[in-house]
Amino acid sequence: MNSAISGDIEKIVAEHEIRITKLEEKLAATEAKSKIGRSKQKGISLKEFLKEKKPKGYTQTALAIGFYLENYEGLTSFNVGDLDRGFRAAKEPQPKNLNDTANQNIKNGHMMSCKAKKDAKKSWVLTASGEEFIENGFKNKKK
Numbered sequence: 001m002n003s004a005i006s007g008d009i010e011k012i013v014a015e016h017e018i019r020i021t022k023l024e025e026k027l028a029a030t031e032a033k034s035k036i037g038r039s040k041q042k043g044i045s046l047k048e049f050l051k052e053k054k055p056k057g058y059t060q061t062a063l064a065i066g067f068y069l070e071n072y073e074g075l076t077s078f079n080v081g082d083l084d085r086g087f088r089a090a091k092e093p094q095p096k097n098l099n100d101t102a103n104q105n106i107k108n109g110h111m112m113s114c115k116a117k118k119d120a121k122k123s124w125v126l127t128a129s130g131e132e133f134i135e136n137g138f139k140n141k142k143k
Helices: 003-039 046-053 057-071 080-089 098-107 128-135
Strands: 111-113 123-126
Touching: 046 057, 046 080, 057 080, 057 098, 057 123, 057 128, 080 098, 098 111, 098 123, 123 128
Parallel strands: none
Antiparallel strands: 111 123
16 A cells, blocks of 8 residues: 555544544533533432422422423423323322413413424423522522
8 A cells, every 4th residue: 555545544543533532522521511410310209309399289290390301301301291201100190281281381481382392292391490490499589
């Protein structure tokens, strides 16, 4: 093989190895941040979480389930099926219409709709104020 071609190949391989190493480092850093953010949340069941937070009524319970799904199960969004699964897993009575319950949370400013559907169904995420509302024991932060 021509030494010039061999040198070019070695240079390309070395550049790729550097790029791969940098990507692996970024991935490891991202995973570490994710674990740090969730370390305090590790190992609690949805039922235990709801007992700890003590939501009142369907609207707060649905909000707390959404919070759990995002922060403990790592979902980027959740839909009516996810909320249904959450109510069942926690052995909590369900509202007649989970979409109405989610809409009430949207009206309260605690959830918002996602543009992308999940499993061909409307999906939601918590807003920053919704997360804060839960973290403050279902009380609005005093201004």
